[in-house]
Amino acid sequence: MRDEPVLIDIDDGVATITLNRPDKGNALSAAMMDALEGRIGETIADDSVRVIVLAANGRIFSAGHDLEEMLAHEHTDWQKAHFDRCSRLMLSIRNAPIPLIARVQGAAVAAGCQLVATCDLAYAAEGAKFGVNGINLGLFCSTPSVALSRAVHPKHALDLALTGRLILAPRAAEIGLINAALPADKLVEAVMDAARAIAGKQPNAIGLGKRLFYRQLEMGIAGAYGEAACAMANNMDFSATREKIEGFVRKS
Numbered sequence: 001m002r003d004e005p006v007l008i009d010i011d012d013g014v015a016t017i018t019l020n021r022p023d024k025g026n027a028l029s030a031a032m033m034d035a036l037e038g039r040i041g042e043t044i045a046d047d048s049v050r051v052i053v054l055a056a057n058g059r060i061f062s063a064g065h066d067l068e069e070m071l072a073h074e075h076t077d078w079q080k081a082h083f084d085r086c087s088r089l090m091l092s093i094r095n096a097p098i099p100l101i102a103r104v105q106g107a108a109v110a111a112g113c114q115l116v117a118t119c120d121l122a123y124a125a126e127g128a129k130f131g132v133n134g135i136n137l138g139l140f141c142s143t144p145s146v147a148l149s150r151a152v153h154p155k156h157a158l159d160l161a162l163t164g165r166l167i168l169a170p171r172a173a174e175i176g177l178i179n180a181a182l183p184a185d186k187l188v189e190a191v192m193d194a195a196r197a198i199a200g201k202q203p204n205a206i207g208l209g210k211r212l213f214y215r216q217l218e219m220g221i222a223g224a225y226g227e228a229a230c231a232m233a234n235n236m237d238f239s240a241t242r243e244k245i246e247g248f249v250r251k252s
Contacts, residue, residue: 006035008043008056013050013199014192015043022058028111029066037089044096047094052096052200053191054119055103061128064110064144067137083143086111086122087210090118090147094214097207099198103191104128105184109166114144117151117177120210123191124169125184131166134158150217152176202240209235 004008007018017039023216026032043049055064065086073079093115102108102116104124109131116130117121125128132141132148141148141161149157156175160167169181182190199204212231216224235241 004027004035005032006039008039009048010049011247012196013048014047014053014195015046015051016055017043018054019054019062021055022056024066025060026056026058026112027062027063027066028086028115029069030068030082032108033085033089033213035128037092038160040092040096040100044098048080049098050201050203052100052165054100054115055197056105058106060106060112061102061104061108062112062115063107064112064134065071078085086114087142087146090114093118097210098203099206099210101191101195102169103187104169105131106188107166110134111142111144113160113177114147115140116145117147118200121194121196122178123180123182124172124178125186125187127171128172129162129166129232130159130169130172131164132164133164135161136164148177157158193222202237202238202244205241207234 005021006018007020009016009018014215017036019032021027021032040052040078042053065082070079071084097119102119102122102124104116104122105128106125107129108116108124109129110133113130114130132144134144136139145157145161148160152175159165169178172178173181180190208231209248212228216227219227
């Protein structure tokens, strides 16, 4: 099991999915992406899981795509299929009915940064570095920019994509790429605090809310309010929600 590219551990409603290619900087090879998407799918199917923590073994969270693997294939068709695979992985995170929290202990660059930007929440050790630095090798990080430009202001996203520079976790927190930069010895605790807080909430309300949150971001404000009103009305139909509200009202 320890030799698998992606590991999983479930404890009290929190699933920790761990990238496990530390000798390769947790590079996202085709096999790694397939394994990660599969693990996410398995976890979503487990009704006991309320939240997923995405972590990594080793010094680097993820160095991005496996460049050696990409160089081994000269045909554009293979490259397109490879990036389509990556896009499916990112969409599986976005479309998951439960939240994913990235726990970043080291560098997250290129598609590794894309992975962090795609997760619903993200926390990092203060020394962690972030960037979409493919341009340094002549390869503009187009697919990572899709996630990055939706997580931070476009000017911040373009600054990283055009210059290839890396930023430390405190700066990543300032621009909204991550939720917080923490001392390394506090990282796991902070992530678990957030995960347990989410795990303790009503899962069908969390799932409805996550879907609505991302859907309304792509809409105009009038349409967004319309969708949100329908979502809240549907949420009020949940029996567990009505019970909780009735209990709160009785106490007040």
